[in-house]
Amino acid sequence: xxxxxxxxxxxxxxxxxxxxxxxxxxxxxxxxxxxxxxxxxxxxxxxxxxxxxxxxxxxxxxxxxxxxxxxxxxxxxxxxxxxxxxxxxxxxxxxxxxxxxxxxxxxxxxxxxxxxx
Numbered sequence: 001x002x003x004x005x006x007x008x009x010x011x012x013x014x015x016x017x018x019x020x021x022x023x024x025x026x027x028x029x030x031x032x033x034x035x036x037x038x039x040x041x042x043x044x045x046x047x048x049x050x051x052x053x054x055x056x057x058x059x060x061x062x063x064x065x066x067x068x069x070x071x072x073x074x075x076x077x078x079x080x081x082x083x084x085x086x087x088x089x090x091x092x093x094x095x096x097x098x099x100x101x102x103x104x105x106x107x108x109x110x111x112x113x114x115x116x117x
Contacts, residue, residue: 003050008103012042012065015096019072022089031084035075041068042100059111066104073097 003009019039026032042065049061076093079085085093 003047006046006050006107008100008107009043009046009050011096011103012039012046012069012100015093015100016040016043018093022085026084028084031075031079035072035079038068038072038075041065042072046104055111055114059108062104062108062111066101066108069097069101069104073101 016036016039019036023032023036045061045065045068049058049065052058052061073094076085076090076097080087080090
């Protein structure tokens with residue numbers, strides 16, 4: 001399956017782009033680098049996983065993407081706490097990471113079922 005057709009990839013790529021735009025002018029290069037990297041890691045690992053030849057490899061990269069999603073959510077919470085991210089935007093991003101993680105769980109299960117069946 002082409003990863004570009006996956007809704008989870010599309011949503012995570014859009015979220016990554018939002019993060020880059022939001023932090024474009026940030027002078028806290030450490031935080032900016034960390035949050036944009038974890039955001040970029042989600043769609044990147046989905047893409048890499050979905051082109052892997054084995055189900056085991058696909059699932060491995062989808063789990064990495066899910067871990068990056070949790071990392072990103074943590075950084076969003078911290079960003080809100082220190083005033084780098086407005087609460088409304090932060091809560092939107094938190095909800096997005098939760099929904100993307102749930103979508104990844106579904107995709108992982110679908111891959112596992114495909115392998116079993």
